[in-house]
Amino acid sequence: MTNLTERIMTDADDMANNNGRRRMWMMFSGIGIVIMSGAITGILSQRGAKGDGPLTSPDVAILGLFAAVILVLAFVIWRLFQQTQQSGERVPRREKLNNRIIWGCGIFGGIIGLVLTLTDNMGTANEPSLFASGPISPVLAVILAGAIGVVLPAITFYWHKHVVDEQEDAAYRAGALIAIYAFWFIAPVWWFLWRGGILPSPNGVALYFMTAFIALIVWFWKKYR
């Protein structure tokens, strides 16, 4: 009886763990699609800027390869989503809300990333999209600022009020603490090394992403390890 009970319990928990992994791979595949789309627009815009003629066979092969990778990644997302649906896993209320918001924010972030990548590649920016600081149209600037400054705080407020439980809250606090210490130490170190002529001038965008990345890694580790 005990063995049977433990087996049933373990199977349900294993299934949930597998779905967690599936969701992680769906997320990575989505990021891969955004990167591949950026690479395709990058190649096309570079050719356009150089005034090159029609696409050569190697160009077509490379673009075809990137397009094939996008299709494969889209198929992977579709299959993993199907498997998650078919597993019949019981999902607690908070996790259902959590999954919906993560999907929503993922699509929202993906669209913003894609718009920025396309805008940067169609323009003259030569920097990677995250660090690009070239001009964008005022309309696009207002839309993106509104998305980050109004929509995202509202979602975040709802998230912390209705989705985050105390264990995840502790994970957020640990991530925020380590990230703010990292910022406090790394920013002046970079500043001194710049003054000493060893590093280029401190980059605010790089520091922003570094801080956010550290907070994210610590949160992920504390929540899912």
Added chain:
Amino acid sequence: MKNQLKVLRAMRNWSQADLAEHLDVSRQAVNAIETGKYDPSLPLAFKISRLFALPIEEIFDDEFNGAHND
């Protein structure tokens, strides 16, 4: 902190998701508490205690042996 959560859950034939639903937390929170990676707050500990109808000290063991280091 060591605890009996996994045993108590098994006795009721509950998965981690079932217990998470009862406690209104995520499955990751149940897993973190069971494996001793996260110690629940006092309100959550009381909730667990009421759910299993057991005193907190019968579920959680802080390994205090009575010795003081004054």
